[in-house]
Amino acid sequence: MLFQGKKGKLSQLSHEILMRAEEGVVVIDGAHAIVMFNKGAQHIFGYSEEEAVGARLDLLLPERFQMQHDVMIDEYGQSGPDTRLMGQRSRPIYGRRKDGEEFILSAQIMRLGGPSDRFYAAVFRDVSQNKKAEEELLRLASTDPLTGAYNRREFGQLAEREALRANRYNHALSLLMLDIDHFKKLNDTYGHSAGDKVLQRVTTLCVNTLRNVDVFGRWGGEEFVALLPETDVEGAAIIGERLRKLISESVLTYNDQKINFSVSVGVVQYKDGETRLDGALSRADSAVYDAKKAGRNQIAVFRG
Numbered sequence: 001m002l003f004q005g006k007k008g009k010l011s012q013l014s015h016e017i018l019m020r021a022e023e024g025v026v027v028i029d030g031a032h033a034i035v036m037f038n039k040g041a042q043h044i045f046g047y048s049e050e051e052a053v054g055a056r057l058d059l060l061l062p063e064r065f066q067m068q069h070d071v072m073i074d075e076y077g078q079s080g081p082d083t084r085l086m087g088q089r090s091r092p093i094y095g096r097r098k099d100g101e102e103f104i105l106s107a108q109i110m111r112l113g114g115p116s117d118r119f120y121a122a123v124f125r126d127v128s129q130n131k132k133a134e135e136e137l138l139r140l141a142s143t144d145p146l147t148g149a150y151n152r153r154e155f156g157q158l159a160e161r162e163a164l165r166a167n168r169y170n171h172a173l174s175l176l177m178l179d180i181d182h183f184k185k186l187n188d189t190y191g192h193s194a195g196d197k198v199l200q201r202v203t204t205l206c207v208n209t210l211r212n213v214d215v216f217g218r219w220g221g222e223e224f225v226a227l228l229p230e231t232d233v234e235g236a237a238i239i240g241e242r243l244r245k246l247i248s249e250s251v252l253t254y255n256d257q258k259i260n261f262s263v264s265v266g267v268v269q270y271k272d273g274e275t276r277l278d279g280a281l282s283r284a285d286s287a288v289y290d291a292k293k294a295g296r297n298q299i300a301v302f303r304g
Helices: 002-020 039-045 063-077 128-142 152-168 183-190 192-209 233-248 277-293
Strands: 024-029 034-037 083-085 093-096 102-112 119-126 173-180 215-220 223-229 251-254 257-260 263-269 299-301
Touching (some): 024 039, 152 173, 152 223, 152 277, 173 192, 192 251, 263 277, 277 299
Antiparallel strands (some): 093 102, 173 223, 215 223
16 A cells, blocks of 8 residues: 555656656657647647547648648658657758747657557657757858958858759859958058958948849958859859949948948959869959959959
8 A cells, every 4th residue: 555655656656757857758649649748748839638628639730831740750660770860850840839830849658558549748848949950050161250251261161062053054154253452551540440340341232232142252451252053254244343333432431430341352253174173263363453453443354
């Protein structure tokens, strides 16, 4: 009798632990109806226990996943392992909160009971913030912290990938290099904070003007580069002139001072079979030198 009393107490304690756990715990029966919905699940999904218990599991899933999830549960019911870590799947698992927001979760599912009284339990965590943090780290690793443009490393990788694709399909590929004119003088006159604002403005103007397929990066200092897929040198020159004009007409107001600035632009097309960035970049740099030599606020096309 004492043993039975301890078992009853342990069962009660176990139930309290499950109900209070921070992780979400959901139990469904063989008909996929929710029979247990702990406080962790209530916090994550936004439903009360009264709203969830008795409803189908579909309540917690985006509509596009509901049918395949039913099939997955039935297949799992006939499989070998009684416990499976769903976080090991290659594709993320999505849940749906009461307000309709979708989020990514990790889950461990368990098969409980026997063939005649089958239940399934899922213990899960909301990992959407972890995914966002991972994405943010990747973004920080690939972009320039001041301007948000691709950094030199990322731009180089993207350029090499695009050059391989252009060669494979025999498509044109061009490169622009933009160098802000008299940038040292601008910093000396207005201060480095103003210079930073100019770099940010140039980035904004270029990114908003270029196409979605184009790749824009900060190469270093006051130099920027733009990769233009499916574009020959004549088309690139038109785009380069458009950017030059837009930038030269922009006025930055900083500390009650109006600051004008301009860029010199070098334009070059990749050669047939060329996949490395170095050669095209060297020719674009040479074209920038020609533009500055011609008086700055110019574009120059390398045709050698």
